[in-house]
Amino acid sequence: MKITKDLYHGSLALLTDFYQLTMAYAYWKSDKGEQEAVFNLFFRKHPFQGGFTLAAGLDYVIDYCRNFRFGKEDLEYLSKMKAPDGSPQFEKGFIDYLSKLKFTCDIDAVEEGTVVFPNAPMIRVRGPLIQCQLLETPLLNLFNFQTLIATKAARINLAAKGEPVLEFGLRRAQGIDGALAASRAAYIGGCTSTSNVMAGKLFGIPVSGTHAHSWIMSFESELEAFEAYADAFPDQCVFLVDTYDTINGVKNAIKVGEILRSKGKEMIGIRIDSGDLAYYSNKAREMLDEAGFPEAKIVASNDLDENIIHSLKGQEASVNVWGVGTKLVTAYDQPALGAVYKLSAVKEESGEWVPKIKISQQSLKINIPGIHNVKRYYSNGKAVADMIYLEDQEINPRGTVIIDPTDATRRKRIMPAFYKEEELLKPIFKNGKLVYKSPKIKDIRERAQNQLASFDKTHKRIVNPHLYPVGLEENLHHMRMNLVLKAKQMENGEA
Ligand SMILES: Nc1ncnc2c1ncn2[C@@H]1O[C@H](COP(=O)(O)OP(=O)(O)OP(=O)(O)O)[C@@H](O)[C@H]1O
Numbered sequence: 001m002k003i004t005k006d007l008y009h010g011s012l013a014l015l016t017d018f019y020q021l022t023m024a025y026a027y028w029k030s031d032k033g034e035q036e037a038v039f040n041l042f043f044r045k046h047p048f049q050g051g052f053t054l055a056a057g058l059d060y061v062i063d064y065c066r067n068f069r070f071g072k073e074d075l076e077y078l079s080k081m082k083a084p085d086g087s088p089q090f091e092k093g094f095i096d097y098l099s100k101l102k103f104t105c106d107i108d109a110v111e112e113g114t115v116v117f118p119n120a121p122m123i124r125v126r127g128p129l130i131q132c133q134l135l136e137t138p139l140l141n142l143f144n145f146q147t148l149i150a151t152k153a154a155r156i157n158l159a160a161k162g163e164p165v166l167e168f169g170l171r172r173a174q175g176i177d178g179a180l181a182a183s184r185a186a187y188i189g190g191c192t193s194t195s196n197v198m199a200g201k202l203f204g205i206p207v208s209g210t211h212a213h214s215w216i217m218s219f220e221s222e223l224e225a226f227e228a229y230a231d232a233f234p235d236q237c238v239f240l241v242d243t244y245d246t247i248n249g250v251k252n253a254i255k256v257g258e259i260l261r262s263k264g265k266e267m268i269g270i271r272i273d274s275g276d277l278a279y280y281s282n283k284a285r286e287m288l289d290e291a292g293f294p295e296a297k298i299v300a301s302n303d304l305d306e307n308i309i310h311s312l313k314g315q316e317a318s319v320n321v322w323g324v325g326t327k328l329v330t331a332y333d334q335p336a337l338g339a340v341y342k343l344s345a346v347k348e349e350s351g352e353w354v355p356k357i358k359i360s361q362q363s364l365k366i367n368i369p370g371i372h373n374v375k376r377y378y379s380n381g382k383a384v385a386d387m388i389y390l391e392d393q394e395i396n397p398r399g400t401v402i403i404d405p406t407d408a409t410r411r412k413r414i415m416p417a418f419y420k421e422e423e424l425l426k427p428i429f430k431n432g433k434l435v436y437k438s439p440k441i442k443d444i445r446e447r448a449q450n451q452l453a454s455f456d457k458t459h460k461r462i463v464n465p466h467l468y469p470v471g472l473e474e475n476l477h478h479m480r481m482n483l484v485l486k487a488k489q490m491e492n493g494e495a
């Protein structure tokens with residue numbers, strides 16, 4: 001996929017916050033730009049009060065990094081920027097530096113379609129400070145949104161219990177990229193198709209759709225409209241039955257279904273887009289069954305989300321296919337994922353890596369210092385815990401303890417020898433060179449399904465899910481606690 005080329009016709013280097021450029025300039029001025037650092041991208045709380053999050057957006061990150069360069073027009077723009085006193089904002093030497101800047105970082109990241117948890121790095125960037133810093137805003141922009149929507153889609157699909165969910169969001173999405181990225185992430189999260197034709201073309205997602213009320217209203221009668229549609233698409237008829245009177249609409253659909261059948265064709269089904277969806281779907285089911293159309297599908301739409309779908313299932317609604325737009329692609333009840341990007345280590349001139357800590361009033365916000373990896377342990381195919389550990393730490397196969405980074409009283413004993421393990425961070429770039437082959441989007445979607453299947457259903461519950469254990473390996477926990485104590489002593493003037 002070439003998002004940069006296809007959508008933005010060139011460089012995205014200026015898709016960043018201004019302060020990243022001012023910091024880059026100041027790093028350059030103070031000769032710190034090439035000092036190596038490690039940053040982690042992670043979130044602190046699952047969206048939608050859920051028990052899991054589904055990662056998506058890496059392909060966009062890869063595309064961004066591969067095209068990471070300041071183009072001629074970007075540099076012209078920057079060289080013309082003025083400081084408040086009217087002098088150039090950036091010295092010419094810095095503009096020259098940017099013109100030669102090449103992406104040379106190492107990036108390790110979770111693959112798209114991986115189930116992820118708070119505090120564990122989803123992306124780890126190691127490289128010169130300036131580059132790491134410049135990547136903060138775009139990486140967050142690209143990863144936050146798609147991860148949010150993939151998670152929303154996964155929740156909606158879980159509520160639909162394996163029945164197809166068609167994504168209908170384009171018309172209510174947040175602009176062009178909001179729509180395209182959402183359609184992509186929704187497919188990764190389990191949707192069957194999108195109504196967004198451009199997303200179909202760009203990403204290779206299946207495209208599908210029914211028809212609108214306007215089609216019906218443009219004819220003298222609903223029956224004529226159904227007949228005309230059946231003439232045009234004898235193999236693809238899903239009749240929208242609620243323009244005037246839903247029960248009468250179902251009767252008309254049955255009439256045209258019979259005409260189609262006399263020609264050797266079968267209608268696919270009907271769509272209900274208003275009213276009590278439990279009541280009307282059950283009525284429609286009875287009528288279709290009685291008329292000899294037990295195979296006809298009932299599609300429901302109208303401001304659906306995981307909660308309404310869950311409720312309709314509880315009411316034994318006879319819906320077979322779910323059309324979901326607005327609340328999916330806008331992540332209506334939580335429109336942003338709060339992932340952050342934090343410095344966790346810098347390399348001193350001596351060549352030694354020094355872990356970095358930021359003390360916060362809220363213990364929840366104290367970062368995890370050092371260079372980490374994340375292991376997921378499985379027992380009989382089920383994920384049992386994730387462990388964040390220092391990259392060069394040997395793990396004792398006979399047993400270690402993981403400690404919740406937000407509450408040191410929550411601990412879990414891990415016996416690695418008894419578990420299968422998966423390293424979650426995969427090498428994506430080495431010294432700026434891409435070493436990862438992005439899977440096809442349908443394989444990403446399948447990975448998401450398999451990942452979700454490996455978690456106990458209690459973690460996937462829509463309301464009040466059970467907490468999945470994620471913890472720091474004990475040595476990392478102790479190192480962090482020591483750094484916190486030292487920093488507090490410094491703060492109090494004790495050191
Ligand atoms: N049986 C049901 N249980 C729970 N929610 C339902 C049920 N039937 C429909 N809903 C949901 O209730 C909401 C109904 O909203 P609204 O009153 O706007 O729909 P409507 O009566 O069809 O009107 P409109 O034609 O303006 O869409 C929608 O979100 C719909 O998905």
Ligand SMILES: O=P(O)(O)OC[C@H]1O[C@H](OP(=O)(O)OP(=O)(O)O)[C@H](O)[C@@H]1O
Binds near residue numbers: 303
């Ligand atoms: O409800 P959503 O989940 O966003 O799904 C997409 C909606 O878009 C269409 O409606 P339209 O734009 O014609 O408006 P309507 O809701 O008034 O029918 C369609 O009939 C769905 O109701």
Ligand SMILES: O=C(O)c1cccnc1
Binds near residue numbers: 211325
């Ligand atoms: O194809 C459909 O039925 C459709 C597409 C977009 C929005 N609402 C419905």
